[in-house]
Amino acid sequence: MAGQVAVIGAGLMGSGIAQVAAAAGWRVTLRDLTPEATERGLAGIRASLEKFASKGKISADDAEATLARITTTTDLDAAAPADLVVEAVFEKLELKQEVFKTLDGICKPGAVLATNTSAIPITQIAAVTDRPESVVGTHFFSPVPLMSLCELVRGLKTSDATLATARDFAEEIGKTCVVVNRDVAGFATTRLICALVMEAVSLVDNGVISAEDLDTACKLGFGHAMGPLATTDLTGLDVLLHATRNIHTDTGDAKFFPPELLARMVAAGDFGRKTGKGFYDYGS
Numbered sequence: 001m002a003g004q005v006a007v008i009g010a011g012l013m014g015s016g017i018a019q020v021a022a023a024a025g026w027r028v029t030l031r032d033l034t035p036e037a038t039e040r041g042l043a044g045i046r047a048s049l050e051k052f053a054s055k056g057k058i059s060a061d062d063a064e065a066t067l068a069r070i071t072t073t074t075d076l077d078a079a080a081p082a083d084l085v086v087e088a089v090f091e092k093l094e095l096k097q098e099v100f101k102t103l104d105g106i107c108k109p110g111a112v113l114a115t116n117t118s119a120i121p122i123t124q125i126a127a128v129t130d131r132p133e134s135v136v137g138t139h140f141f142s143p144v145p146l147m148s149l150c151e152l153v154r155g156l157k158t159s160d161a162t163l164a165t166a167r168d169f170a171e172e173i174g175k176t177c178v179v180v181n182r183d184v185a186g187f188a189t190t191r192l193i194c195a196l197v198m199e200a201v202s203l204v205d206n207g208v209i210s211a212e213d214l215d216t217a218c219k220l221g222f223g224h225a226m227g228p229l230a231t232t233d234l235t236g237l238d239v240l241l242h243a244t245r246n247i248h249t250d251t252g253d254a255k256f257f258p259p260e261l262l263a264r265m266v267a268a269g270d271f272g273r274k275t276g277k278g279f280y281d282y283g284s
Contacts, residue, residue: 002026002172006079007086008099010041010072013116014088016144019045022069023062024173029079030072038072045070048145080106084169086138088116091242096120097128104129112165114138118190119243121250122155122183132157136166139187140175142235150175153183185250186243193231194244195255198262200228204279205261211279229279233272241266 002025007018010032018030018041032038049063058066071078076099079085085107087099096115103113113135115125126135137153150170154163167177180187186194200218204211215227232240241258248256265278272278 003083004081005084006082007088009088010038013142015041015044017086017088017140018070019048019145020173022066028070030070031076031078033074035074042072076102077106079103082111084112086114086116091117093120093124096125100125101128104131112162114166116140119186119246121185122153126155126157133159134162136162138166138170148176150177151180151187151189152177153180153187155183186247190243191247194247197228197232197240198244198255198259201259201262205259233278233280236271236274237262237278238266238271
């Protein structure tokens with residue numbers, strides 16, 4: 001199936017998607033707003049591939065071949081020839097709608113327009129296009145080169161053919177797929193992790209348990225590879241806060257109302273690993 005894919009957004013998620021697609025033989029156009037942003041994305045991909053090569057998981061030649069399949073650009077028009085486009089910009093509905101409205105006028109007929117959103121209903125994103133049947137959710141998990149799950153999400157008008165193409169793409173680049181048939185805010189996985197994280201933060205905020213002990217309890221008691229607060233630090237407290245607020249706005253369900261501690265930490269700029277401090281300290 002390998003063809004041409006455009007990835008819109010060269011951040012952690014976008015660069016990860018670009019890497020695994022290129023490694024699977026796809027020709028990748030990686031687009032962001034500035035040359036500096038695309039270069040950071042490409043540098044992250046290069047470092048990831050070098051790490052895999054140093055561990056013997058891929059050859060140096062494979063790493064170079066993967067990089068050679070990736071072209072960077074700041075021009076959204078470069079998505080025009082793509083068979084599939086994966087949007088991976090910030091989790092803000094208006095921003096995603098702006099991207100999809102533009103892609104709708106750029107991309108060729110039959111192209112699949114996918115969004116990597118973790119919480120925003122696909123139907124709302126697809127509604128600004130004249131091809132809502134071609135819009136689908138492809139929620140990859142971070143870090144994309146290591147995580148094997150892809151949550152495929154149907155919008156109200158997503159066609160069976162679009163869903164099948166998205167599944168073929170995700171499976172070809174090494175992912176195992178689950179399908180969400182109704183695009184409720186947060187889908188399945190984000191609703192689960194947000195509910196868990198909000199309760200975890202509340203327990204810590206109320207002095208019931210420390211962050212370290214709570215994560216240890218989840219790892220040893222429930223078999224989690226990583227505790228919910230360490231996961232939040234990896235994902236980004238700002239990202240989880242935004243996703244949870246989206247779900248709360250859509251559902252009115254009190255369990256998704258963010259605890260004060262989470263809101264205060266985000267206001268203070270403590271986003272987790274990317275800022276060096278979250279529920280844990282990542283300073284040198």
